[in-house]
Amino acid sequence: MNKEQNTNAESFEQCLKCTVCTVYCPMVAVNPDYPGPKQAGPDGERYRLKNPVFYDDALDLCLNCKRCEVACPSNVKIGDIIQSARLKYSSKKPKLRDFILANTDIMGTMASTMAPVVNFTLGLKPVKAVMDGVLAVDHHRTFPKYAGQRFETWFKRYALKKQEEYTKKVSYFHGCYANYNNPKLAKDFVKIMNAIGYGVNLLEKEKCCGVALISNGFKNQAIKQANLNLGSIRKAVGRGEPILTTSSTCTFTMRDEYAHILELDNSDVRSSIALATKFIFELVDAGKVKLVFKDDYRKRIAYHTPCHMEKLGWAIYSTSLVKMIPGVDFNMLDSQCCGIAGTYGFKKEHYEDSQKIGESLFRQIRDLNLDMVATDCETCKWQIEMSTGVQVENPISIIADALDVEATQKANR
Amino acid sequence: MRFDTVIIGGGLSGLVAGIDLVRKGQKCLIVSSGQSALHFFSGSFELCNKENDPMKAIASLDACHPYSKLGAERVEALAARVKPFFAELGLNFKGDASANHWRMTPLGVMKRAWLTLDEYATFESETEMPWKKVSVLNIDGFLDFHTSYIAAALEAKGVEVAVASLSAPQFDKLRESPTEMRSTNISKTIIGEFVDALAEQINGKTDGSDAVLMPAVAGLTGTAEVERLKELVKVPFHFLPTLPPSTPGIRIQMMLKKYFQQQGGVYMLGDSVTEGRFEDGKLKSIKTLNNEDTEFEADNFILATGSFFSKGIVASQNGVAEPVFGLDVDADSDRTNWYQRNMFDAQPYMTFGVATDEEFRAKKDGRPVVNLYVVGSVLSGFNAIKDGCGAGVSILTSLNAADQIMNL
Numbered sequence: 001m002n003k004e005q006n007t008n009a010e011s012f013e014q015c016l017k018c019t020v021c022t023v024y025c026p027m028v029a030v031n032p033d034y035p036g037p038k039q040a041g042p043d044g045e046r047y048r049l050k051n052p053v054f055y056d057d058a059l060d061l062c063l064n065c066k067r068c069e070v071a072c073p074s075n076v077k078i079g080d081i082i083q084s085a086r087l088k089y090s091s092k093k094p095k096l097r098d099f100i101l102a103n104t105d106i107m108g109t110m111a112s113t114m115a116p117v118v119n120f121t122l123g124l125k126p127v128k129a130v131m132d133g134v135l136a137v138d139h140h141r142t143f144p145k146y147a148g149q150r151f152e153t154w155f156k157r158y159a160l161k162k163q164e165e166y167t168k169k170v171s172y173f174h175g176c177y178a179n180y181n182n183p184k185l186a187k188d189f190v191k192i193m194n195a196i197g198y199g200v201n202l203l204e205k206e207k208c209c210g211v212a213l214i215s216n217g218f219k220n221q222a223i224k225q226a227n228l229n230l231g232s233i234r235k236a237v238g239r240g241e242p243i244l245t246t247s248s249t250c251t252f253t254m255r256d257e258y259a260h261i262l263e264l265d266n267s268d269v270r271s272s273i274a275l276a277t278k279f280i281f282e283l284v285d286a287g288k289v290k291l292v293f294k295d296d297y298r299k300r301i302a303y304h305t306p307c308h309m310e311k312l313g314w315a316i317y318s319t320s321l322v323k324m325i326p327g328v329d330f331n332m333l334d335s336q337c338c339g340i341a342g343t344y345g346f347k348k349e350h351y352e353d354s355q356k357i358g359e360s361l362f363r364q365i366r367d368l369n370l371d372m373v374a375t376d377c378e379t380c381k382w383q384i385e386m387s388t389g390v391q392v393e394n395p396i397s398i399i400a401d402a403l404d405v406e407a408t409q410k411a412n413r
Numbered sequence: 414m415r416f417d418t419v420i421i422g423g424g425l426s427g428l429v430a431g432i433d434l435v436r437k438g439q440k441c442l443i444v445s446s447g448q449s450a451l452h453f454f455s456g457s458f459e460l461c462n463k464e465n466d467p468m469k470a471i472a473s474l475d476a477c478h479p480y481s482k483l484g485a486e487r488v489e490a491l492a493a494r495v496k497p498f499f500a501e502l503g504l505n506f507k508g509d510a511s512a513n514h515w516r517m518t519p520l521g522v523m524k525r526a527w528l529t530l531d532e533y534a535t536f537e538s539e540t541e542m543p544w545k546k547v548s549v550l551n552i553d554g555f556l557d558f559h560t561s562y563i564a565a566a567l568e569a570k571g572v573e574v575a576v577a578s579l580s581a582p583q584f585d586k587l588r589e590s591p592t593e594m595r596s597t598n599i600s601k602t603i604i605g606e607f608v609d610a611l612a613e614q615i616n617g618k619t620d621g622s623d624a625v626l627m628p629a630v631a632g633l634t635g636t637a638e639v640e641r642l643k644e645l646v647k648v649p650f651h652f653l654p655t656l657p658p659s660t661p662g663i664r665i666q667m668m669l670k671k672y673f674q675q676q677g678g679v680y681m682l683g684d685s686v687t688e689g690r691f692e693d694g695k696l697k698s699i700k701t702l703n704n705e706d707t708e709f710e711a712d713n714f715i716l717a718t719g720s721f722f723s724k725g726i727v728a729s730q731n732g733v734a735e736p737v738f739g740l741d742v743d744a745d746s747d748r749t750n751w752y753q754r755n756m757f758d759a760q761p762y763m764t765f766g767v768a769t770d771e772e773f774r775a776k777k778d779g780r781p782v783v784n785l786y787v788v789g790s791v792l793s794g795f796n797a798i799k800d801g802c803g804a805g806v807s808i809l810t811s812l813n814a815a816d817q818i819m820n821l
Contacts, residue, residue: 016722020448023597023658032586036593070683073447073723271705282707285414313684313703316414332674335682 012042012081014074021068021078026337027061030356034061037068040085041078048085055089061353062086063341064215065307080260087219087261094217097136101343102216104176104208115146138351144181144382151183155202159190166199170279171236171243173229175250176208177378188400189246189276195408196280196289201241203232209250212343214261226258230266237272244276246396248376249342251275252308275376277395278317284324291399292407293325299371301398302331304361304384306377310335318395322374325402331368336361340383355387362387374398415710416442416679418818419699421686421737422717422725424449426789426807428669429498430715433815435676442679442709444686444701450719450790454662456533456629456654457516458506458808460492462525462801465513470800477743477764477794479806482771483813491809496528498812502672503636504665505531515539519558519628519654521566527805530661532639534626534651544623546573548648550615551628552599553580554588557656558628577618583607596660600633608638612645624649629661635668689714689738691777696738696785713784713818716740716767716775717811718791725791726766733765735791741768741776743793759799766793772817773810786814 021037022028028036035044040059047054059082068078094102121127122142129139151174163169170193178186190200207229210222233243233254245251254273258266283289301322305315315335323330339358344350365373365388373384373392381392418434420427423445431441461480464470471480471488480488492510499506506528508514513525515536523539536542547567551560564574583602587594603611608631619625629652632639643650652661670680684703689696698708718725718737726744727736728751733744744765745751751762767775767787774781789807790797797803 018452019593019595019658020452022593022595023452023663024448028590028593028598029601032590032593032598035590039590039592071448073449075447075685311683313681313701316679316681334671 011075011077012045015042015076016074017043018073020071020073024067024071026065026067026339026357027063027353031061031353033058037062037078037082041068041081042076045081045085048089052089055085055091057090057092059086060090060092061350063307063337063344063357065337065341066311067307067337070310077260083214083257083261087214087217090217092217095136097347098216098343099218101137101346102212102218104180104212109180115148119145136348137346138348140351140386141346142382142386144177144378146180147183149183151179151186152202154183154187155190159187159200162194163199163201166194166197168197169199169201169239169241171201171203171233171239171241173203173206173209173233173243173245173250173254173273175245175247178246182378185246185394185397188394188397189244191400191405192276192280192396192403195403195405195412196283196291197409197412201236203229203243204235205229205232209253210262211249211253211257214253214257215342215344219262223262223264226254226262226264229254230258230264230269233269233273237269242279243269243273244279245273246276246376246394247378248275248306248309248312248314249379252312256311275312275314275317277321277376278314280399281317281321284321290408290411291324292404292411293327293402294404295327297325297327297402299327299398300329300331300369301372301374302333302365302368302370303395304333304338304365304373304375304380304392305335306375306380307337307341309376318374318376322395322398325399327402331370333361333364333373338380338383340379342379345379345383354383358383358387365390372398414442414707416440417711418442418713418715419444419709419711420715420717421699422715422719422723422789422791423670423680423682424666424717424719424723424789424807425451425669425804426719426811427715427717428666428673429808430717430788430811430815431673431678432502432669432676433498433812434818435673435678437815437819439818440677441673442711443673443681444684444699444709445680445682446685446724447683449666450723451662451666452659453657454659454665455516455518456652456659456661457524457526457529458495458804459525459801460510460513460527460805462513462527465525467510467513467527474800475794478800479773479792479795479810480802482773482794483809487813488809491812492527492805494812495808502668504668507531507535517563517566517653519562519656521562523566525801530665532632532636532643532652532661533629534624534653540570542567542570542572544572546575546622547624547626548575548577548619548622549626550618551576551578552630553578553584554591554594555584555596555599555628555630555655556591556594557596558653563626563653575618575620575622579611579614579618581607581611581614595658596628596630596655597633597658597663599630600638600660603631603638608641609645612642615642615646615650619646619648622648624651626651626653628653628655629659630655631660632664633660634664636664686737691738691782694780694783696782713786715811715814715818716785716787716791717789720766720790720797721762723790728762728765733762735767738775738777738785740782741779742766743768759796763796763798764794767791768793773814786817788814
């Protein structure tokens with residue numbers, strides 16, 4: 001039996017009660033109120049199937065990091081069992097705060113329209129106090145800044161026309177963060193793809209992948225958005241274009257959570273959805289494209305493996321790409337949860353656990369005396385920047401900064 | 414993606430082979446489908462524990478046993494490399510291949526062992542204990558260590574035993590979830606200043622004892638906490654194993670993996686090999702579940718996928734099979750011959766595994782795959798429990814395969 005043959009929530013019969021998952025659960029280590037993945041997952045599921053009354057609200061503490069699944073020697077989908085149970089049995093109504101955190105598109109559209117005002121306001125102490133007191137969004141948290149111009153707007157205005165020059169095309173799922181908060185990342189992606197001879201298309205329609213909706217209990221809305229995304233993705237795949245992303249969590253959600261948690265059939269397009277670093281590395285590895293880097297780029301960089309990247313098993317592509325830059329002094333951080341888990345760590349009730357979980361990672365980062373941390377997840381970026389003061393960048397932005405664009409264009413003509 | 418060697422399986426066998434190869438400059442990939450048997454580590458490795466002299470015991474093993482295939486001289490030479498191999502990683506063991514020593518199980522039973530991690534109690538004799546009086550201490554509320562069994566076993570050997578427990582607010586907090594109060598969760602609290610406070614508490618409970626025995630619940634990520642306890646506790650201080658999971662075993666797994674990665678090895682956890690491409694009697698490349706169409710090519714491959722528990726071999730109603738490549742297996746085709754009615758007898762299924770040639774190369778359709786080496790528990794021809802040789806076979810066949818790959 002391999003991982004492939006064990007993909008549904010009923011697979012808990014394979015659980016041997018060996019407790020290896022509990023060893024690697026970041027929450028159990030800091031908060032004994034959480035019963036642990038074995039108890040919350042396969043053990044609890046037996047009871048819940050008998051009678052939903054056995055559902056335990058402590059399951060809300062699960063980070064959905066999936067590190068239990070990665071560790072399990074018997075291939076039990078422990079994390080999926082827990083997430084599905086939360087959506088199915090939890091009687092707790094999501095709060096206004098959860099709605100705000102989960103609806104990244106609505107918030108992003110409103111906020112980026114009035115970005116300077118919103119960024120200013122969200123940074124004010126009295127506003128933070130009100131958010132902490134009324135909404136229970138922890139006051140330690142700094143909201144990511146909203147960009148004045150969304151990536152989509154920029155792309156349509158300044159980059160769309162240029163894409164016609166290319167015969168080879170890819171589609172880009174930018175996600176909320178690259179669109180509203182960090183358009184530079186999306187622009188960096190376009191810059192690299194163009195330099196290696198690929199044109200970029202946006203999807204016909206794109207909504208948030210839905211990861212925050214799933215974790216905040218809005219399953220129906222998540223299904224709606226997933227179906228809209230899958231529709232656009234199918235059209236792009238029909239044109240022969242792979243769907244590339246720059247966020248490990250969006251990628252993981254669309255490839256795995258759509259099928260396992262939202263119970264949608266994405267099998268026809270799943271293998272077409274990939275992180276840009278995987279796509280680019282494979283082209284370079286096969287000798288189909290060349291990357292030429294600047295001579296004077298010098299940085300000491302460490303890579304942090306986001307939980308969903310660990311689950312995808314794709315850290316090798318991002319790290320191999322960053323290691324290709326001649327001036328990079330590369331370090332690998334221990335693979336562990338940083339504690340933020342998307343919107344989880346923003347909630348006042350989770351702030352303390354969130355910081356405790358990441359503590360050893362922050363210590364390792366501080367001790368390494370780095371110029372920069374590289375990681376493929378935006379929420380890990382916020383957490384590590386807030387907790388260590390060290391700058392964090394997506395590998396795509398690092399490649400883009402180190403790339404000699406003209407020489408790369410020439411090499412790929 | 415190209416590597417010199419791709420290793421399938423990331424437990425003790427796969428990591429030993431991988432580390433030996435990266436040390437010699439090879440570019441290695443390990444694909445692991447989940448955490449390994451090291452999580453159930455007893456504190457000791459066994460070479461062959463049927464007799465006091467392991468080499469003498471090895472001489473009487475069946476011809477199909479991996480040790481018999483290696484030959485006694487080779488076994489002895491490989492065994493001599495093991496202690497320095499681990500010492501270089503900061504993992505210190507006592508014992509050697511000239512004579513087995515004794516160790517105590519969590520239930521108080523005495524067993525022979527080859528190498529035991531420094532911090533555990535070991536004994537020169539099965540019956541004569543080195544102490545007149547010992548203190549056996551447990552963590553308040555910890556259910557995976559039973560002081561009554563340990564005390565009874567020691568008392569039967571003429572030792573006076575004082576049982577006591579250690580308490581602290583940290584432990585009380587863990588007790589709120591009693592089923593999850595495992596050795597590893599306890600070890601996550603025994604860090605920093607609490608180590609000193611715990612040592613002080615231990616010192617208060619060693620009244621007139623020659624030694625202190627405690628469950629192995631400290632030192633998850635390294636040996637610093639254990640060293641500190643040893644330094645501060647005023648009488649000789651030893652661990653006894655707990656029921657699983659094993660804190661020192663997980664430390665070994667993590668330290669081996671970290672070392673392998675630091676030396677440039679790539680370790681992919683939570684993935685499965687889905688297929689292999691064979692050409693002219695050679696394995697050319699593999700694909701994995703997570704990496705879909707990506708081919709991982711290599712000159713050599715090592716199969717270190719473990720036995721039934723790790724699904725290196727699987728049993729169904731119709732037979733026993735090797736699930737990764739469909740390799741030939743040595744297994745009885747008649748299911749009624751798989752087991753003995755008495756559970757404690759030597760069970761024939763325990764000897765089932767992948768069939769190999771004299772060079773430990775896997776056989777597929779009767780012919781050897783000349784660049785696919787098989788190591789550890791997935792090998793056929795031995796009963797790890799009855800022969801008391803599981804770790805020895807894992808480590809020795811892995812070092813042997815690494816040598817073969819490097820043409821040593």
